[in-house]
Amino acid sequence: MNAPFIVPPLKDLCVTVVAGNFEENPTFGPLPDKYVKKVVEILPIDLPLELAGTAIIDEEYWKRRCLSRWKNMEAAPHAGSWKQLYFEKNLEDAMEQYDAALNNMDDLKRLMTYSRKFIQTVRLRQLPSHMDLTDMFECMINSPSALAVHYSLKNVGMEYDRSLFGMKLADCRTLAKCLEKSETLTYLDLSNNGLDDDKVRMLASGLVENLSITHLNLSHNKVADRGVRALAKLLDSKSVITMLELQDNQIHVEGAKSLARAFKSNQALVSVNLRLNRMGDEGCKVVCDALKSNNSLERFNLGSNSAGAETVSALVPLIRLSQSLIELDLSCNSFGPKGCEQIRKAVEQNTTLQIMDIRQCGAELDEESAISENLRARQEKRDRAKIVGRA
Template sequence: MRRIIAEDPNWSLDIVPSLSNLCLQCLVNKFEEKPIFEELTPTQKDYIQERLSTSLPLHVTANLVSDGVYWKRCCQQRWDLCDVSHYDHSWKRMFFERHLENIIELFIPDVTESSTVVKMVPLCKKYVKRLDISQLLPPIKEPQRGGGEDEDEEEGSDLVIDDEYDIPRVDHFDFGILLDKLTNLEELHLVYRVKQCGMNFEWEMFEMTDRDCESLGKALKSCKTLKLFRLHQSHVNDKKCRLLVKYLLDHPSLTELDFSHNVISDAGARGLGKLLNRTKLETLNVCDNNISGPGAKAVAHALSKNSSLLSLNFHLNRLKDEGGQAICKALLKNTTLRHLHLGGSEVTWHTAVALSKVLVVNNTLKSINLSCNTLGEVGGKALEEAMCHNSSVTECDIRLTDADEQSVSSINQVVWTNQSLEHKKKAQEK
């Protein structure tokens, strides 16, 4: 019999896959059963990465498939926003950091198995350098049994006992099972809160408990590579602050500590003062707390002896002149601090006068923020006269301080001159 085959004008030998590509496609199809990757050439690896299924188990791909197109596809399929520049341009790092963050944020104590987190460690510990945890779920409360009034009265005493003793082992996720195993972790950002809680809102959802604090402190101590620790908006009080400080003393790598937007007052600040001389801290941020004069004096006492701190942020505290002047007095001895933020700290012209004495002799400070304080004309004049003798300050914010406009203009002119000198100096160094 004769057959008539329609001629395809688009057909050519170019559309016939090569034998090597057919073999590579076979590897793609059987990758979970027999993963072969390291033996391939770079071109062949690219071919595999472009075609591998993103639903493959992580225990197959995590330590085998190198950073590249495959992990980019995994990220873009899972998340809408994928800015790889925040992850040192590593798609693999982005995937494992965000994947581990998601597991922790959805972890329910006494419901989720700890093994869910622990089994991820061998797969991700090489790639996780930063964890940004924006939610920590508390245990699920069991509904109370209904009953009549007599039953309620009879069981009232038992309920009180249960509240006191029958409590969960850990109120939130226990970081003790994880941090010591993440050998490359450098940054940890935590917020104790529940997102989208709706009508189930309770204040307890937005603060860490004493047990949380104890377990977190031990975990931080065990994480020897940690450089930055941020715990904010979590209702951290003096007791919790001092407990965390106890575990952070003599930490070998911690350089930045952020306790902003909490309720730390003077007792906690005294603990932070002790920490300054028992670590290598370069940045301390206690913005928006309840620290007043005595607490600032404790930090100032430590600052006068400190040789590592580069940035100190007391923004939105209640230092008043007692605390502000103490900080300025310490800067007469300190020769390392570069950035000082006293904005909105209820200081007046007395602190401005004290700071003016520092600016005449200190050549280390680069930026000063005194905004939203009542410095008045006297404070503005004092700073103006001092800045005429200073060549290091390249930022000076005195907005909303009631300072004289002429003084503000003169200070800004000196700042611009210092900035120009700084730029020329950097250009010559290059």
């Protein structure tokens, strides 16, 4: 005998009908929230993007849609929003894979224009097309707030061609023009792009007119003294740049002197990374001397710059008197036991420093331990004070 057919509740039938016809009639009408959620749970994840983006805000739907397309994704780096993650990753994929011979630029522009409502960050891990980024800035008015572009080619294998990697002068010229007009971009990452002095000078011509970028990352390039001289002009008393990353470049003494002149009048910088350059003892000393008058710097990295005794003579008063420094990395320099002892004594007189790295600088083991112990005891004291304050 066949089992009796049980008619589903009318409410469940309504939910199924609404979900089945959602593409033709994308509305939840007056449905209560709990039924809206049930509809969303059974909606197909291949709905047209413009329809889904406008009609669906439920994060579980966007999580399903993300994880069906990309593996091992997390929403945390995207403001905790799966919807933002989907739109950002979708646009990034479209731009990274764009080929003028195969794709229609108008379609990409339409995607940019629609996606701008849901996007904060664009991170391009490759851009073999070297497309004109003017199109992105014009389509995505007031967005993005963060841009990272790496001109390279993923999974190139045995077909490696050096010319496929790095920004060209023409790329720098068009981006500079975009930066002149941008009012919402706050973070710019152009690391690992083979930028030399001429390319950086071209970028600086646009950055000098920009009043929105606060975090500039030009690390792992080929920036030398002429390029740094152009960048130093951006760091005047009107500068809004708070974080500057120039690690792993080719900055020598003259470049260090250009930075030092800028640091004397700049009160906006909060973090500066000059690690892995070639400033030498003279260049490092000049920079540290200039920072004595700076009251805003909280994080400073001078590691691996061949700094020596002359730098120590400038570092000691900087550390002793600074009321802003919180983190200081001096690792992999040549201070020797005597220089490290002087630095240790200066740290003992400092009241703000929390983190310091002096490894591979010639310090005796007890000197390194004394610095670490001093900073640890200071942190424990701050932690106890916070607990007492909350109580």
